[in-house]
Amino acid sequence: MQRMKKILVVDDSATMRHMVQASLSRLAESAFIEAGNGLEAIEQLALTAVDLIVADLNMPDMHGIELIRFVRKQPAYQAVPIVVLTTRSDAASRSAALAAGASYYLTKPFSPDELAAEVGRLLTHA
């Protein structure tokens, strides 16, 4: 049997974090960890093994792109899938996020189906 997948949800809005979790709750056997900013996210990653990260871009303290770069510098997290979830729909933000190491880029308002499908796919392939 597969072990429970751990998903880290990083967003400064609590409601948004809960929306992400509700969208992903249909994925069997996943557990969620929350972080309200980049520093909290990095701390969580240092303390537990995480299987996938869903992160916002516009956050206080540490921008999402900086978070992705920092995560990718750690050997343990070079391959962890990172889904960016942001209101920024411009091509420049998208390419900056992907260049930093994001696995998938989804804009808000997001479709729960699309998010779940993509996260499911990334978890199986990982």
Place this chain on the structure above:
Amino acid sequence: VTRTPPDNPLIAEFLDDYFAECDEHLTVIRRGLLAFESQIGRVRPDRRLCDELLRSLHTIKGLSGMVAIQPAESLSHQMESFLRALQDGNQPLTTDSFEALIAGTRRLEEVLAASRTHASMPDSAALIARFEALSRASAPLSTSLSTSPSTAAQESLPGRAVTSAGGVAGGGEEPSDGGLPQGMVLWRFGFQPSVPLHERGVNVTSVRKRLQAIGDIRYAAPRIAENGGGISFEFLVAAPADAAAFAGWQADGLTWTQEPPPETAGRSAPGALPAAVGLAPLSVTNSVRVDLSRLDTLVQLVGDLVISRSRLADILQRLDPSLPAAQRRALQETNQAIERQLRMLRDGVMRVRLVPISEAFARLQFIVRDLAGEQGKQIKLEVYGQETEIDKYLVERIRDPLLHLIRNAIGHGLEPAAERLACSKPAEGRITLRAATAGESVVLEVEDDGRGIDAADVAAQAHALGLRDTPDLAEGLSLLDILCLPGFTTRTQADRISGRGVGMDVVRSTIRELGGSLAMDSRPGRGTRFSLRLPLTLAIADALIAGVGRQTFAIPRALVEEVLPLGSCSSTRFENNEVILHRGQVLPLVRLASVLGLNEVAVQDHGFALVIDLGASQAALAVDTLVGLREIVVRTLTDPLVRVPGIVGATELGDGRAVLILDAPALIRAARQPPHGESRRRVEV
């Protein structure tokens, strides 16, 4: 931005959370805008203030998109775009654009309120167009608003980028130590998180909170240890040189060194702190949002416990006297311990419901600004005691009364500038909002330095309106009583400033329903002050249990100033009124038995007089017996069919008896009204 939202099952599930979070952000925006006003005329206004506004607008935009409230999404998007253009452009913040931000915020509130109540949505098209024009005018020439590829990613990165692993970020992102206040040095703190620390609640957020308490965090960044070790965090903190404040923090994974003193040569001016300054306030993960109904359940349960405890005390009182003293004492002591712990539990639960009044005050500051503009009056608003905490339920219920008092102060109280100058007052009118805790009560004051209330005018007005046959202050009706007569108004025209259909009668009755009282002090030519006294918390209160004849009643302790044995202060009759002399003052004495129409055996000279606070004056209420001071659980009578003036609710005593809780001030007022007051009382019911 105006995309069709996907068919989203999250909408219904998260709508309440959405409104709650938007409310929090609107509070932040309102507070931020008040501070932002100081930036009018500046090019690239204060980064910290801008960032705070941007963050909240951005979150509202993102969430509004998710729940498909499109007008809120577009409006917050446009406001955000304008602020970004302002932040990066070379145009100053103008009075006009600041006003637009205020108007936008208000419209956002209205849009959210309309969504919540399913009312028709206000039109935001004109405002949106205004922000689009403002953004165009403010944007730097080199950057088009459609964010060209070269700038978009850059723009989306805030000034305080985080460092790369093991070193300081390139481009000198780590801030200089310029602008260190006198007596402060720069400390470099390291924090290495671990699972045991995390389990003890020591984490990057709690460490940051700790550092914020000792100084000003100038910089925070994660690090990867060079030897392949774990993650750590680094903070630069401007704090006093004395390390005693953080002695013992090693045990919590913290290390620190003092930075060498800054070289002053070549440093930028103290005012020019880099953008890296100013970390966001604590993240939301540190607090929990709880549905009020769950807290209400807790309060209810504590209330039930209070009743059970007093039942236990009652049983102990009647214990078989043959019980050995040691056993009896053990029981008594346990009972006392439970009482003490219960009080702590009650306080704890009540404290969870407390919120700072600043939230309500910020909204009022906003409105004062607005009304001052509309009326062409110069108004200075002074606010004291914003940190005063008050029950969440109360804060919502007193919003309208406070608003009404403020509107009155601006519309009727403060004179136009010319009139003020003529009476050698400063042209700028002053309104003062105060909040303070006084024992078990919270006192809120709204004061203006305007023309005051003319008693003769008010009496004449009331007469003209036919509110009373002979409105005469000598009748014992205070000025405030007249102002609070239903239907009373001094308005000559239905101006929107003080109108909106709410009269002082509604203000007073709302405050009374909340178990509070209203007082007024007005001096012609000097100004008017309204004081609202409210219980700190609802539901559980201390009350005096008193008996009249065979009946028992509860009277809220907060209203009773003093208890006097009737025998000690002889009462005399004075023009049909009974009075007592107390501390050199003549207090009217009202016998509870006669007010309530209970069969009086005889006018008693034993018994007690309770000195009741009527706001501006005092009166004594006579009762036959006093059972004692009890903690009671207030069950308000909300059914209009059983609502009676003078009765605020009911409670259950330890012995299981239900007793009525009296609104002593209302009873006294009713009793002191002459018979022709009957017509008014009927209207009130």
